[in-house]
Amino acid sequence: MGNNNKNKEKLNIGNMGSGNKAPKFNPYWIYGVVIIAFLAIQWFTLGGGPVETNWNEVKTTILANNDVKKIVVVNEKEAQVYLKESSYDKYSAKLNNGFTAPQKVGPHYFFEIGPPEAFANNLKEAxxxxxxENKVGIEYKTVHNYLGELLNWILPFAIIILIWWFIFKRMSKGTGGGGAGNIFNVGKSQAKVFDKDSRVSNTFKDVAGLAEAKQEVEEIVDFLKSPTKFTKLGGKIPKGALLVGPPGTGKTLLAKAVAGEANVPFFSMSGSDFVEMFVGVGASRVRDLFKQAKEKAPCIVFIDEIDAIGRARGKNPNMGSNDERENTLNQLLTEMDGFDTNSGVIILAATNRADILDKALMRAGRFDRQIHVELPDLNEREEIFNVHLRPIKLSPEIDPAFLAKQTPGFSGADIANVCNESALIAARHNKDLVDKQDFLDAVDRIIGGLEKKNKIISVDEKRRIAYHEAGHATISWLLEHAHPLVKVTIVPRGKALGAAWYLPEERSITTKDQLLDEMCSALGGRAAEQISFNSISSGAQNDLEKVTKQSYAMVSIFGMSEKVGNVSFYDSSGQNEYGFTKPYSEKTAELIDSESKLLIETQYARALEVLTANKEGHEKLAELLLEKEVIFSEDLENVFGKRKWGKPLMVAEVKKEIAAGLLENKEAPATSESTTA
Incomplete structure (x- = not known):
């Protein structure tokens, strides 16, 4: 039994050893083996060389003792001394240096002779x-070092080639396999190819919200799966679709979902992959990309951040210093318009700067469709939360609808960050489940930054901050169109010494009254300091910056000034982005300045009036904030009573109530003008 167990142990050990993966082969090992083999051959076969000495030692010792067999002058520079066989043992102690000892046949010593004539005379005198019959003569010998001469010719070129190879390898980013082949692959496409051997796992089920954009992209997949369904009536398959939207809204995720659903080859690369420091590389990569795509049609080509090469020609911020970008764009335009009809190659591209793209790139026939991927609304945020909450261990109290209401203006990437931060916060507090407070803390951290409870603030500064934040909270609670407040804190976060959280309404348009109420609320902090301390501080810098931008937008963009009139100087096309002239005169500029300043001063006076009329409630709220450091909307309700103005009904909610018979169906007059949120 004991022997059997030992044998089993030995077998198990053997199996474990055999299961280890062998190290991966590295081509540089070959170079190392060649160098070691060369050194070994030199070491063991050629043996050592003669020992260096000088003429004085040869003259006084070796030559005087009649131990020299012959002297050979090599190339008129070096004398090599050969010992007699009978005399070798006398010098063996000096010559025997292990592997470096000279061979017994010689030469045994060498030294530099200087001018050959002088050396001959010195030998004759000695x-x-x-x-x-015992005199030693001189033999003259010329030896050609072919290897050394060859190295002298080849080595400089070899060094240049190695440097060139190294630079090209770094610039080619490892495409086309290893070794020197990369030098010739610099102009090759850098696109990653996803086909049947390397499928993308994302599908449309992983894309929450974005209903309209997803529908447009799903049609592209249908084009590739069953093209005859759309072409039998004479239609043509769109050649390209451009995904446009703010950062983090899911443009790249949509493209990944297309790759996962289409079941066709999918080429993915970034716009910056076309741009290199070498002339012509970008255009070459474009040609190679489309050549590969045509060979694998039907397929999809996805170019992320296409504005890297698609910027309008002549609008380059480098002022024409980089023509390579324009050459790449020209090649892209040629390739996109050079397809045969229904070739089965569809181009997808994504950008958040569609206003700076070249008009030739945007025209029909290249990008036939522009798919706008906007920030998600309330219902879409709830769907996105449902996707990102799947891997998180949640408390039963978590309601995605509640979380969606707490994150207005958040993109899909922001929501993913909220979910991740909440899990990290819960883990930091050693919780088994992620609860509602963890999500609220995550939202606070993302918006305001990390709490700095140890920040040194004097008592007077803390009091001023409390009254400042209470001024914001008071005015926002008492004005109809100001955003309803969620909570106020005087705990420092990030660069802010205090902060107020509001819950903005989901608006499609903003009226002048709403903008003025928001402006008055933002100036509430400065007004509160003026009333309570009869002085002002630098704490309102952020508020003043926001209000200044808003007032200038009202006057010069939204046309909300009677004196300036119904004009807008905003260029939504981006064509004047690098212009040096204003689209209005100096007189109009002065009028815009005066009107903007008048708007701010009017709302500041209004904020002083509101706070003066509610001074007792404002002071009570500030003292409560000093005591608790964080107050919520319930505390404001206890001080000022319930807010008079409820939340306006959304269109979707009105339709639900009409369907339920709770509201009378009254049609609103239709409007057709374009509006700006």
Whole structure:
């Protein structure tokens, strides 16, 4: 039994050893083996060389003792001394240096001779008293070092080639396999190819919200799966679709979902992959990309951040210093318009700067469709939360609808960050489940930054901050169109010494009254300091910046000034982005300045009026904030009573109530003008 167990142990050990993966082969190992083999051959076969000495030692010792067999002058520079066989043992102690000892046949010593004539005379003088038969003569020999001469020719070129190879390898980013082949692959496409061997796992089920954009993209997949369904009536398959929207809204995720659903080859690359420091590389990569795509049609080509090469020609911020970008764009335009009809190659591209793209790139026939991927609304945020909450261990109290209401203006990437931060916060507090407070803390951290409870603030500063934040909270609670407040804190976060959280309404348009109420609320902090301390501080810098931008937008963009009139100087096309002239006169500029300043001063006076009329409630709220450091909307309700103005009904909610018979169906007059949120 004991022997059997030992045998089993040995077998198990053997199996474990055999299961280890062998190290991956590295081509540089070959270079190392060649160098070691070369050194070994030199070491063991050629043996050592002669020992260096000087003429004085040869003259006084070796030559004087009649131990020299012959002297050979090589290339008129070096004398090599050969010992007699009978005399070798006398010098073996000096010559025997292990593997470096000279061979017994010689040469045994060498030294530099200087001018050959002088050396001949010196040798003759040294042997003046020696019998003629014992004199040592000089043999002259010319030796050609072919290897050294060859290295002298080849080595400089080899160094240049190695440097060139190294630079090209770094610039080619490892495409086309290893080794020197990368030098010739710089102009090759850098696109990652996803086909049947390397499928993308994302599908349309992983894309929450974005209903309209997803529908447009799903049609592209249908085009590729069953093209005859759309072409039998004479239609043509769109050649390209451009995904446009703010950062983090899911443009790249949509493209990944297309790759996962289409079941056709999918080429993915970034716009910056076309741009290199070498002339012509970008255009070459474009040609190679489309060549591969045509060979694998039907397929999809996705170019992320296409504005890297698609910027309008002549609008380059480098002022024409980089023509390579324009050459790449020209090649892209040619390739996109050079397809045969219904070739089965569809181009997808994504950008958040569609206003700076070249008009030739945007025209029909290249990008036939522009798919706008906007920030998600309330219902879409709830769907996105449902996707990102799947891997998180949640408390039963978590309601995605509640979380969606707490994150207005958040993109899909922001919501993913909220979910991740909430899990990290819960883990930091050693919780088994992620609860509602963890999500609220995550939202606060993302919006305001990390709490700095240890920040040194004097008592007077803390009091001023409390009254400042209470001024914001008071005015926002008492004005109809100001955003309803969620909570106020005087705990420092990030760069802010205090902060107020509001819950903005989901608006499609904003009226002048709403903008003025928001402006008055933002100036509430400065007004509260003026009333309570009869002085102002630098704490309102952020508020003043926001209000200044808003007032200038009202006057010069939204046409909300009677004196300036119904004009807008905003260029939504982006064509004047690098212009040096204003689209209005100096007189109009002065009028815009005066009107903007008048708007701000009017709302500041209004904020002073509101706070003066509600001074007692404002002071009570500030003292409560000093005591608790964080107050919520319930505390404001206890001080000022319930807010008079409820939340306006959304269109979807009105339709639901009409369907339920709770509201009378009254049609609103239709409007057709374009509106700006």
């Amino acid at each position: 042997q003046a008293n020696v019998a003629e």
